[in-house]
Amino acid sequence: MVTVNYDSVKKAYGDTIAIEDVNLHVDDGEFAILLGPSGCGKTTTLRCLAGLTQPTDGTITLDGHDVTDVHPKNRNIAMVFQNFALYPHMTVRENIGYPLKVAGKSKDEREERIDEVAEMLEIPELLDRDIANLSGGQQQRVALGRAIIRRPAVFLMDEPLANLDAKLKISMRSRIKVLQREMDITTMYVTHDQEEAMSLGDKLIIMDKGHIQQIGSPDEVYHQPANQFVAGFIGSPSMNFVTVRRDGDRIRADDAPDTFDVELDSEVADRYRDHETFTLGVRPQYFEVHTERTDNAIEAAVEVTEPQGDEQIIEVEVGDQPVSLTVVAPSAIDAERGDTVWLTLDDDLVHGFDTDSGRRIVGAGDQNRGVASTPEGEMTSD
Amino acid sequence: MTTKQDTQADVLPYEEPSGIEQFQETLREYGVTRAVTYGLLGVFLVWTLFPVYWLVTATLKTRQTLLSFPPQWIPLDAQFGNFAQLFAQRPDFVQFIINSTVVTITTTILATTIGAMAAYAFVTFDYPYNLDFHLPFYILSTRFMPPIVTIIPLFVIFRGVGLVNSLQGLILVYTMFNIPFAVWMMKGFFEEVPDSLIESAMIDGHTHLGAFFKIVLPLVKPGLIASAIFTTIITWNELLFAVILALNANAMTVPVGLASFVTKFSVQWINMSVGATIALVPVLLFAFIARQQLVRGFSMGAVGK
Amino acid sequence: MATETDQATAEISSFQTDTTTRESVLLWVDDHLKWLMTLPAVFILFALTFYPLVRAIQMSTQQFLPTGTTFVGVQNYVDLMSNDAFLNSLAVTGKFIGIAVGVEFLLGFGIALLLNKKIKLRGLWQTLILIPMILSPTVIGLIWRLLYAPNGLLDYIAAPLTGGANVGWISETSVALYSVILTDIWQWTPLVVLVLFAGLQSVPDDVREAAIMDGASVRQRFLHITLPYLKSLIVLVLIIRLVDALRVFAKVFILTRGGPASATNVISMQMYRTAFRFNNFGEASAMAVSLLVLVLILAMSFVKIANVEFGS
Structure with a gap:
């Protein structure tokens, strides 16, 4: 059982804090994803496990063994880099077999394993080629090959798909997922692409500004975001946020009190009983668009429509200030720039966030439960 | 550059080359420029390499022929024995x-x-x-x-x-x-x-x-x-x-x-x-x-x- | 898959007990690589450059006599200022670097411009002109000693002008310095050619073409487009040549040994004689320190000028 544990890990460069209060746990065979915008500390966190960066504070354990001060070469981890980091002066075969060569394994054993790995990655015909002559996708697979050949305890990947073009990204994504499942190796993967994270990960560790925002499954972070940051980061197009004022069961947008004035179910409204104002969060997919006047709806003016095949993205503006909203609607809805539409909310699917702390407001008995139930789900948000 | 003064746009869509430029162009056509360029570069090359040539050929001469007046441009009667000497x-x-x-x-x-x-x-x-x-x-x-x-x-x-x-x-x-x-x-x-x-x-x-x-x-x-x-x-x-x-x-x-x-x-x-x-x-x-x-x-x- | 994770765990736990002495030494080295890798270089340079300088300063305050050394404070420096030989050598050196580098620059620039026109076999040409630069200055001295020999090749070439009389290329005080300068020009003009040619080649085509479209004449294009691009290179090559020319020794040693009558007594020659002919280390050290200060001032002012003008 190879489990990974970070305990109060902190990394500072002089006065600048790169990561702080990093506590996380990855189970044996789990695919954990460090997700966040540039500069959030995800790569630093990964590198601490690799041993390429020394934590300023805290410990990292592999299966209970404290590896915080152990040299990278002794940690039995493998890593795939964003730019592949293949050895330019070696052939594919030599690249893949290199870790075994350094470990002193015999030539026969190496050849056998190299062939095995090449089969697995479907690149046996490339074995004797030079690195320079390979395409991005091929190089990626060679890098993967080099990583898996020694059956490491942990698999680390630092934005491995970032340098590939869109179509290749998607096919490599599934290949990586299948590979990880087959080999059942504990994996930590860094990416800034939330779509990628959602499709690959068992466990998402979302970071921002050096702190963990939330740890949870793709489902959990999507439906039960811990705070406004996570809610806005996950999901595409991003969730809409509007500051609203509560008046009994009604909520009214401060910036568009006439046009954005709806009544919520009492049960739902009850969640926010302790808040006079809060930030309402609604995903673009959770509005219903009506081309005719409807009750209990938000009146909005269409700015731009972006056809997407079966669906369309409509950007609307509400009120004078104005409040901009992004809405995803079926293509069937006929709306053009300048038209007025009425948007209704699905009460069950809206979120509310505290305007000061950004934390999601949860209440007893609501469908979208808070994430406080799992131990490592504790998040710090700011 | 007379046409530059013209406020009326584009009486001539291009400028007439000046006298000097015409002369240069003629030179170029007649290959004079090329000849001069190659010539000068050639002279520089010879000037750069000749002293080395002179030294190396000196190894094949005798003391007399080395400092003969006029000088012996190409060593006749090569004295390979000089090395052993x-x-x-x-x-x-x-x-x-x-x-x-x-x-x-x-x-x-x-x-x-x-x-x-x-x-x-x-x-x-x-x-x-x-x-x-x-x-x-x-x-x-x-x-x-x-x-x-x-x-x-x-x-x-x-x-x-x-x-x-x-x-x-x-x-x-x-x-x-x-x-x-x-x-x-x-x-x-x-x-x-x-x-x-x-x-x-x-x-x-x-x-x-x-x-x-x-x-x-x-x-x-x-x-x-x-x-x-x-x-x-x-x-x-x-x-x-x-x-x-x-x-x-x-x-x-x-x-x-x-x-x-x-x-x-x-x-x-x-x-x-x-x-x-x-x-x-x-x-x-x-x-x-x-x-x-x-x-x-x-x-x-x-x-x- | 259980066996593999078992193996993986086994490999992790094994390292913790596996710290052999060899492994610990290797890891220690790795941890201190930052300093270990620079240590040899820094140590050697410190021991053989910095420390000797300190000794030089120390020796410059002493007078070396057959009986021993005595401390004389700044007397050596004071004496220097009235030392005709020393002052003369400064003048000779100044003349040397001024004329040599000046001609190398102008000639080299001209050749580079010629080379810049589309010439065939350019690569071969570049390789051939490397030759003088890689020869030992000793060999160069010998080559030109041969050329300058009485009744030698150069006398032959000059015969029409001198009516057959030998020019004392290295024996006539009025000519000797120029003869030495000529050898330096011969050796180092190719450097200027190579550097400036590379610079000319690096002027981007599109900028040049834009200038052509804008109606700039050849002269204007040269002054306003090409030269600014070359400015930093020009400064660089001038600094390098000047600093290098300052060190001239071998050519003088072989050709004239500093004579005739101090006509070619460059500073390194003067210091060599003072230290190793007359065993006057104190005075020579004072010269050395003075020269160093001079060079530093020159280098810094050059850099300042370059920065001010080009804001690099």
């Missing part, structure tokens, strides 16, 4: 060659290795107190110092520790002399090696030092070779340090030996020519092998450094 008359010349060879090879290995390590360290690591900048600067600034300035105290110091007239002393001094150059050359090459490559090597099982030798060095081979060749040439050719630190036949190098052919009283013309030719052959050989590196090195990576 040199070694017969100055048997110590062989020792000079051996000394020079030993010193040059050792220095090249030492200077290139030490310089490469230092350059790599400066590129890869962070140093406190802004040493990142100061150390390389200090190292490179030694190039500005006229060697005569350090040679005088060095002589006194060496005399004190018995390093005068020794090959070790020469090697030490030449290594010192060439390290800044090696550092300067290698720095750019090391900067090209991505960090992730070294990290990958460490994860694959190397220590950092191991990664340096097994992965990084092979990648910067061209730089190492260029650095080694420059060092070889500089060391082989050097006179000032050698003439001061090594006047003894055990340690005398080729340039010093050659200098001894030219005294206040007489010049052994033939021996000198033969000796000088022997001295320049290895250098020319190396230079030929590394000609691309040399051209690039001398052009100081003018493009994009």
Whole structure:
């Protein structure tokens, strides 16, 4: 059982804090994803496990063994880099077999394993080629090959798909997922692409500004975001946020009190009983668009429509200030720039966030439960 | 440029060339420009190469024909015996060659290795107190110092520790002399090696030092070779340090030996020519092998450094 | 898959007990690589450059006599200022670098411009002109000693002008310095050619073409487009040549030994004689220190000028 544990890990460069209060746990065979915008500390966190960066504070354990001060070469981890980091002066075969060569394994054993790995990655015909002559996708697979050949305890990947073009990204994504499942190796993967994270990960560790925002499954972070940051980061197009004022069961947008004035179910409204104002969060997919006047709806003016095949993205503006909203609607809805539409909310699917702390407001008995139930789900948000 | 004054747009869509430009154009058409260009470049080439030709052909002449008036442009009656004569008359010349060879090879290995390590360290690591900048600067600034300035105290110091007239002393001094150059050359090459490559090597099982030798060095081979060749040439050719630190036949190098052919009283013309030719052959050989590196090195990576 | 994870765990736990001495030494080295890798270079340079300088300063305050050394404070420096030989050598050196580098620059620039027109076999040409630069200055001295020999080739070439009389290329005080300068020009003009040619080649085509479209004449294009691009290179090559020319020794040693009558007594020659002919280390050290200060001032002012003008 190879489990990974970070305990109060902190990394500072002089006065600048790169990561702080990093506590996380990855189970044996789990695919954990460090997700966040540039500069959030995800790569630093990964590198601490690799041993390429020394934590300023805290410990990292592999299966209970404290590896915080152990040299990278002794940690039995493998890593795939964003730019592949293949050895330019070696052939594919030599690249893949290199870790075994350094470990002193015999030539026969190496050849056998190299062939095995090449089969697995479907690149046996490339074995004797030079690195320079390979395409991005091929190089990626060679890098993967080099990583898996020694059956490491942990698999680390630092934005491995970032340098590939869109179509290749998607096919490599599934290949990586299948590979990880087959080999059942504990994996930590860094990416800034939330779509990628959602499709690959068992466990998402979302970071921002050096702190963990939330740890949870793709489902959990999507439906039960811990705070406004996570809610806005996950999901595409991003969730809409509007500051609203509560008046009994009604909520009214401060910036568009006439046009954005709806009544919520009492049960739902009850969640926010302790808040006079809060930030309402609604995903673009959770509005219903009506081309005719409807009750209990938000009146909005269409700015731009972006056809997407079966669906369309409509950007609307509400009120004078104005409040901009992004809405995803079926293509069937006929709306053009300048038209007025009425948007209704699905009460069950809206979120509310505290305007000061950004934390999601949860209440007893609501469908979208808070994430406080799992131990490592504790998040710090700011 | 009369049409420039025209406020009416585009009476003529183009300007008439000036008189000078027309003349130049005519010259070009008649191939005069080409002829003159090639001619001048040719003259420069001949001027540059002829003295070497003169020296090398001198080895095939006799003392009389060498300084004949008018001069013998092409050696007739080649005197191949001159080479044997040199070694017969100055048997110590062989020792000079051996000394020079030993010193040059050792220095090249030492200077290139030490310089490469230092350059790599400066590129890869962070140093406190802004040493990142100061150390390389200090190292490179030694190039500005006229060697005569350090040679005088060095002589006194060496005399004190018995390093005068020794090959070790020469090697030490030449290594010192060439390290800044090696550092300067290698720095750019090391900067090209991505960090992730070294990290990958460490994860694959190397220590950092191991990664340096097994992965990084092979990648910067061209730089190492260029650095080694420059060092070889500089060391082989050097006179000032050698003439001061090594006047003894055990340690005398080729340039010093050659200098001894030219005294206040007489010049052994033939021996000198033969000796000088022997001295320049290895250098020319190396230079030929590394000609691309040399051209690039001398052009100081003018493009994009 | 259980066996593989078992193996993986086994490999992790094994390292903790596996710290052999060899492994610990290797890891220690790795941890201190930062300093270990720079140590040899810094140590050698410190020992053989910095320390000798300190000794030089120390020796410059002493007078070396057959009986021993005595401390004389700044007397050596004071004496220097009235030392005709020394002052003369400064003048000679100044003349040398001024004329040599000046001609190398102008000639080299001209040749580079010629080379810049589309010439065939350019690469071969570049390789060939490398030759003087890689020759030992000793060999070069010898080559030109041969050329300058009485009744030698140069006398032959000059015969129409001198009516058959020998020019004392290295024996006539009025000519000697120029003869030495000529050898330097011969050796180093190719450097200027190579550097400036590379610079000319690096002027981007599109900028040049834009200038042509804008109606600039050849002269204007040269002054306003090409030269600014070359400015930093010009400064660089001038600094390098000047600093290098300052060190001239071998050519003088072989050709004239500093004579005739100090006509070619460059500074390194003067210091060599003072230290190793007359064993006057104190005075020679004072000269060395003074020269160093001079060079530093020159280098720094050059850099300042360059920075001010080009804001690099």
